[in-house]
Amino acid sequence: MTLEKNPDQLAISPIRTLPADAARQPGCSRSDMPMQGKLRGNDRRHVAVCPTDGPQAARADGTLGKSLRWLLAVILAGAIARPVGVSSALGDPSDASSSASQAGSAEIEEYDPWEPFNEAMFSFNRQFDRFVLKPLATVWDKIVPDPVQTSLKNALDNAAMPRRLVNNLLQRKVEGAGREAGRFLVNSTIGVAGFFDVAKSVGLEKSEADTGQTLGVYGSGPGPYLVLPFLPPLTVRDGIGAVADAALDPLWYVATAAAPLGMKGGKIVNDRSLNLEFYENVEESVVDLYSAVRNAYLQRRQQAIQQ
Numbered sequence: 001m002t003l004e005k006n007p008d009q010l011a012i013s014p015i016r017t018l019p020a021d022a023a024r025q026p027g028c029s030r031s032d033m034p035m036q037g038k039l040r041g042n043d044r045r046h047v048a049v050c051p052t053d054g055p056q057a058a059r060a061d062g063t064l065g066k067s068l069r070w071l072l073a074v075i076l077a078g079a080i081a082r083p084v085g086v087s088s089a090l091g092d093p094s095d096a097s098s099s100a101s102q103a104g105s106a107e108i109e110e111y112d113p114w115e116p117f118n119e120a121m122f123s124f125n126r127q128f129d130r131f132v133l134k135p136l137a138t139v140w141d142k143i144v145p146d147p148v149q150t151s152l153k154n155a156l157d158n159a160a161m162p163r164r165l166v167n168n169l170l171q172r173k174v175e176g177a178g179r180e181a182g183r184f185l186v187n188s189t190i191g192v193a194g195f196f197d198v199a200k201s202v203g204l205e206k207s208e209a210d211t212g213q214t215l216g217v218y219g220s221g222p223g224p225y226l227v228l229p230f231l232p233p234l235t236v237r238d239g240i241g242a243v244a245d246a247a248l249d250p251l252w253y254v255a256t257a258a259a260p261l262g263m264k265g266g267k268i269v270n271d272r273s274l275n276l277e278f279y280e281n282v283e284e285s286v287v288d289l290y291s292a293v294r295n296a297y298l299q300r301r302q303q304a305i306q307q
Contacts, residue, residue: 108298111224118227122290125229129279137272149274151195156267157206158187158194163248167209171217176207208304211248212241216305225294233297 112118141149161184168177183199183206191198200206215237216222223236234242246252251260272279286292 108295108302110294110298111222112294113224114226118225118294119290121227121229122293125227126289128230133269133272134276134279136269137276140269141273141276144270144273146274149270152266152270153274154187154191154197155194156263156270157197158184158191159251159263160249162250163211163245164207164209166248167211167214168207170214171209173207173209176209179204179207210238210241211244212238212301213304215241216301222298222301225298233293235298235301238301 161180165177165180165184168174168180183204184194186199186202186204187194187197190196212235220237222238226234226236226239228234249260251263282292283289
């Protein structure tokens, strides 16, 4: 299943079309998910949660040599890439703004040959979020007004423009690249260094793009799914893409390493504080959170490539 927000509400939708009585099928359960808190309006969705089956286990039986090569590649990419918050494993709501209309449109392959290891790391990340990240975000939420949090998020998004611009060009999305250039110009001037998203109010929407998505557009397969400590979900392709995305961050060239890492840490805490109720509702409403996060991540990445 996938987690989506479009753009002010969240929906959980199945990864494949399920019959209306799916919740009554053997092995399935029905779950309510209230949407409230900082999300505007109240909404309640019903989801049917069913166990995965079929050829997944067969797909996990690749050769040991091939799996080890994939594993080493992802660990290397994860070690080089900047650390990110574990709460992003639940899906960044802002990244899913355009995927609601495509939910359930295609079935994706869940290649998870290291599932026992991934589940252990997923559990570790959840505990880290519970005892470290969430308390920090809660304190931040109490002392920093919501408009200030939103302004900080806008400024950090504005600074990430080079990644989006370059990858839009590589994907031959000229219109998206033009929007990114226009957004940066407007928000950096009228929007006071990006603290105010003036461009959105005049119709210049963000065109999200990254190197992992670009590699997928050119035919690179995702590789195995992997969860590492302190990192969001990864595939081999997205792990390699994260390294290239880091190289597109101009802060690495004009400041010490502490500056971009500090800004990334601040973004993690700020984003977490903006979505405290969102993540809490997800954790309380989904029966198998590991499978839900995996399905959400893989489907969101596939939809980003198809767009």
